[in-house]
Amino acid sequence: MDQARIPVKLHRRVCLIHTEDALLAEELLAHRKLAADLAGRLSDRVLLIRPGRVDAVVQELQKMGHTPQVAT
Amino acid sequence: MALQSPDAWLEPVARTLRSYDEPLLRRVAAKLCKPRGQWPVDELIDRCLETLGNPAALDRRLKELEPESRQVLALIGHSRQPRWAVGSLVEMLTALGHADGLAPVQVLLEAGLLFPVLPEKGRLKHFDVWLGHTTTPFVEAPPAVTQRALKEKLPAISVDNVSLQGPVHEADGLEWPLRLAALWQQLAATPMRRTQQRDFFKRDLDRLRGDSLLGAHPADALSDLPDPGLFTAALALAAGVIEEREGDLCAGIFSPAWGGDTAALVAELLAALPRLVGWNAAAGWQPVNGPGNPYPAANLLALLALAELPEGRGVHPAALEAWMQERHPYWQSRTEKPALAKKPGGSDAEPASRRRKATDKSPPAEVTGVTRFLLGAAYPLRLLQACKDAGGAWAVRLSSLGRWALGFADAPPRPTAFPQTLLVQPNLEMLAYRQGLSPELIVKLTRFATWKTLGAACTLQLEPHSVYRALELGETQTSIVQALERHSMKPTPAPVLEALKTWSNKRERISVYPAAVLLEFPSVAELNEALARGLPAVRLTDRLAAVTSEKQIDYKHFRLTGARDYCLPPEPCATVEADGVTLNIDLARSDLLVESQLQRFAELVDNPATPGRRVYRLTPASLATARGQGMTLAGLAEWFEQRTGLPLAPAARLLFSSAELPPVELRRQLVLQVATSEIADGLLQWPMTATLIRARIGPTALAVAENDAPRLRERLLEIGVRIVHEEG
Numbered sequence: 001m002d003q004a005r006i007p008v009k010l011h012r013r014v015c016l017i018h019t020e021d022a023l024l025a026e027e028l029l030a031h032r033k034l035a036a037d038l039a040g041r042l043s044d045r046v047l048l049i050r051p052g053r054v055d056a057v058v059q060e061l062q063k064m065g066h067t068p069q070v071a072t
Numbered sequence: 073m074a075l076q077s078p079d080a081w082l083e084p085v086a087r088t089l090r091s092y093d094e095p096l097l098r099r100v101a102a103k104l105c106k107p108r109g110q111w112p113v114d115e116l117i118d119r120c121l122e123t124l125g126n127p128a129a130l131d132r133r134l135k136e137l138e139p140e141s142r143q144v145l146a147l148i149g150h151s152r153q154p155r156w157a158v159g160s161l162v163e164m165l166t167a168l169g170h171a172d173g174l175a176p177v178q179v180l181l182e183a184g185l186l187f188p189v190l191p192e193k194g195r196l197k198h199f200d201v202w203l204g205h206t207t208t209p210f211v212e213a214p215p216a217v218t219q220r221a222l223k224e225k226l227p228a229i230s231v232d233n234v235s236l237q238g239p240v241h242e243a244d245g246l247e248w249p250l251r252l253a254a255l256w257q258q259l260a261a262t263p264m265r266r267t268q269q270r271d272f273f274k275r276d277l278d279r280l281r282g283d284s285l286l287g288a289h290p291a292d293a294l295s296d297l298p299d300p301g302l303f304t305a306a307l308a309l310a311a312g313v314i315e316e317r318e319g320d321l322c323a324g325i326f327s328p329a330w331g332g333d334t335a336a337l338v339a340e341l342l343a344a345l346p347r348l349v350g351w352n353a354a355a356g357w358q359p360v361n362g363p364g365n366p367y368p369a370a371n372l373l374a375l376l377a378l379a380e381l382p383e384g385r386g387v388h389p390a391a392l393e394a395w396m397q398e399r400h401p402y403w404q405s406r407t408e409k410p411a412l413a414k415k416p417g418g419s420d421a422e423p424a425s426r427r428r429k430a431t432d433k434s435p436p437a438e439v440t441g442v443t444r445f446l447l448g449a450a451y452p453l454r455l456l457q458a459c460k461d462a463g464g465a466w467a468v469r470l471s472s473l474g475r476w477a478l479g480f481a482d483a484p485p486r487p488t489a490f491p492q493t494l495l496v497q498p499n500l501e502m503l504a505y506r507q508g509l510s511p512e513l514i515v516k517l518t519r520f521a522t523w524k525t526l527g528a529a530c531t532l533q534l535e536p537h538s539v540y541r542a543l544e545l546g547e548t549q550t551s552i553v554q555a556l557e558r559h560s561m562k563p564t565p566a567p568v569l570e571a572l573k574t575w576s577n578k579r580e581r582i583s584v585y586p587a588a589v590l591l592e593f594p595s596v597a598e599l600n601e602a603l604a605r606g607l608p609a610v611r612l613t614d615r616l617a618a619v620t621s622e623k624q625i626d627y628k629h630f631r632l633t634g635a636r637d638y639c640l641p642p643e644p645c646a647t648v649e650a651d652g653v654t655l656n657i658d659l660a661r662s663d664l665l666v667e668s669q670l671q672r673f674a675e676l677v678d679n680p681a682t683p684g685r686r687v688y689r690l691t692p693a694s695l696a697t698a699r700g701q702g703m704t705l706a707g708l709a710e711w712f713e714q715r716t717g718l719p720l721a722p723a724a725r726l727l728f729s730s731a732e733l734p735p736v737e738l739r740r741q742l743v744l745q746v747a748t749s750e751i752a753d754g755l756l757q758w759p760m761t762a763t764l765i766r767a768r769i770g771p772t773a774l775a776v777a778e779n780d781a782p783r784l785r786e787r788l789l790e791i792g793v794r795i796v797h798e799e800g
Contacts, residue, residue: 003605005631006598011590011664012622014638018612020581028582040668043613048668051639054586061582067540067575068582071620 015049016042017057017068034060081154081214082121088187088212089117093197104133104184120184130220133185140165141176142224145185149218150478151372152343155189158209160346163369167399168227177211178203186211208363222479229377231395233385234467236459242471245334245454246509247290248341250526251304252313253518254285259314260323260541266316270350271359272305280305285526294458294466295447298356303348303449310347311340330511333486337511338453339477345371345449353441353449366402367441373400374442375450378470379480386459386467389443396440403440450474496556498565500534513559519545520552534568539575549576583610588618589625590664605629636663644717652723653690655716660684666715673698673708695728705729741766742781744774744795760787 162173455474493508520542
């Protein structure tokens with residue numbers, strides 16, 4: 001049986017951080033240097049990174065002692 | 073290096089042949105595949121490639137050549153490096169006694185058995201012109217050709233040999249691979265930048281010279297190499313262990329040879345030796361050394377000189393040094409010139425080094441670097457065996473691995489493996505006993521632990537960043553634990569397992585998507601349906617899910633309602649209603665940022681009247697929250713410009729800045745309504761009435777204080793204007 005197609009809107013080349021919990025996202029937002037490279041918050045656990053600033057964000061996270069998993 | 077694998081050479085050779093001018097191609101093809109008809113160019117190239125892949129045809133072509141041309145191919149074959157500078161090949165032929173070293177190279181180019189290395193879009197008409205106009209011309213020979221030429225006997229390199237008595241020394245071949253791995257690890261953490269002159273900046277130069285692992289002389293080398301850290305860097309670059317990206321030297325990819333036994337890796341490193349740039353065994357690091365590089369030819373000849381030694385005999389490296397000074401044209405010409413100047417036209421044809429021998433019994437000065445190369449680089453690579461003579465001087469010969477790597481013998485038997493070679497300690501330190509190490513294990517350890525010392529027993533440290541590096545390279549906690557258990561002599565201590573688990577779990581806490589594709593669904597039901605149909609996405613919110621690549625989306629399940637590129641500049645997608653505070657978002661044009669931005673300063677209004685739109689409203693409370701979070705009036709105005717294409721609405725401005733406004737005044741006053749604006753202008757200009765008018769509130773309306781009304785009436789009566797007073 002044919003299934004109906006699901007309507008969806010696509011956002012390409014999105015740079016984002018997905019944290020394990022909301023508290024961690026808060027911690028990242030409270031970090032002044034990191035916050036400058038964040039464009040917004042999609043949800044309590046998802047932060048948007050400004051385009052072109054991913055490498056700087058990963059480096060800053062590592063400086064903060066985090067070991068982010070870079071999903072490629 | 074690309075031509076080393078059996079089929080990899082086909083495409084580069086085809087590309088080179090396509091860049092030949094047609095007459096040149098037909099001339100080369102006439103000698104290589106001897107076509108009987110006038111074939112089209114493409115077919116001619118195909119036939120050339122077929123001939124190069126046909127051993128019987130190659131043997132016939134090789135048989136037609138003069139011995140010196142076959143020797144050129146044999147030299148390339150023995151080196152395992154298919155790409156050589158023409159100058160180096162000429163130097164080797166001259167040193168081996170051929171008066172004209174260039175002619176055999178030209179013959180091979182014309183015969184289609186050797187190919188010029190051309191720039192990407194170059195066209196070639198004549199080999200002579202190309203050789204004359206290129207600063208450092210390089211040629212390349214397909215391995216299929218050089219392998220057939222290996223049986224060609226090379227002219228003997230006659231140096232005195234000595235009997236080898238006493239214990240024979242042979243290294244394990246792992247010293248340089250270990251150093252390459254340590255360098256890879258350092259560059260994975262911090263790349264090095266190079267200058268435009270291909271040198272290192274002082275900080276990196278000091279780092280390579282002073283590093284405790286890379287800068288130290290190998291313990292098992294029989295002679296010290298100058299600048300061992302820079303030799304490691306040059307070798308790593310030549311072997312592809314590190315690579316240059318936009319001027320930075322970065323960690324590269326370990327080649328498949330690192331997954332095999334030591335012999336395969338040593339053969340690959342032997343092939344990389346002629347490609348060393350900036351370093352030589354005579355002077356160490358010399359990044360700018362003028363045109364010409366005599367060392368690759370000298371080093372290969374030195375190794376080949378050891379191939380024909382009788383059983384039980386060896387050669388003093390100093391004897392090879394003397395031979396090289398006497399026969400290699402680079403040093404020969406340098407030592408002969410002063411002599412020629414001194415005795416013109418006399419018996420000065422005798423090389424200076426030979427004259428030196430007659431009077432001086434001491435070893436020759438190490439100007440060619442051959443002694444250091446053999447004892448300091450080739451011996452630790454396990455290409456040589458060494459033995460001390462009665463006088464205590466080292467004599468060397470090829471090892472069985474060296475004979476195989478240079479193409480003089482079959483592969484040596486595989487050494488016995490000792491897989492349990494690690495000792496993992498509770499303090500996260502590891503001991504790796506050298507006899508059990510293999511290239512594969514070196515790579516594995518390099519990924520997840522940090523090399524601390526290199527010796528008979530190497531020490532490594534498990535660290536958070538080293539484990540993180542391994543996880544980023546595709547290892548998992550399980551694969552690391554498995555590697556430790558497989559190679560460890562004892563069970564892995566509990567604290568080590570715990571640390572690995574903690575560090576691995578920590579990595580799961582934050583995921584960064586550098587270029588994700590986000591799927592935005594109308595509601596949670598559609599998102600659930602998509603996941604149920606097998607969309608391999610990570611759920612981010614009720615309506616959003618992310619995949620790392622668009623290839624993961626099976627479009628037969630989806631209908632696109634819109635697509636946005638996150639990296640493009642923001643577009644207007646909102647309209648402001650007449651009230652100035654209600655914002656209508658066009659969902660087909662909106663992007664991810666717009667809604668996350670709106671949430672900062674507006675409230676979502678339920679039940680929008682128009683489908684496909686979402687409505688937000690600015691309220692005093694939402695704007696107060698935005699101000700509290702650091703939003704400025706300029707920022708809000710900029711958002712309005714970008715997203716609505718209009719300036720900030722006055723109502724929005726009022727609501728945002730209301731807290732900073734001065735108090736407003738509410739008072740009673742009369743309005744003087746006149747017939748025309750000219751009358752109002754007159755009243756405002758005539759001094760007798762101007763002082764009694766508070767403000768002009770319209771073209772024909774003037775404000776007057778209640779107290780001033782009687783005096784205004786009197787003055788207007790003086791000029792004959794009567795006020796009709798209407799009570800409100």
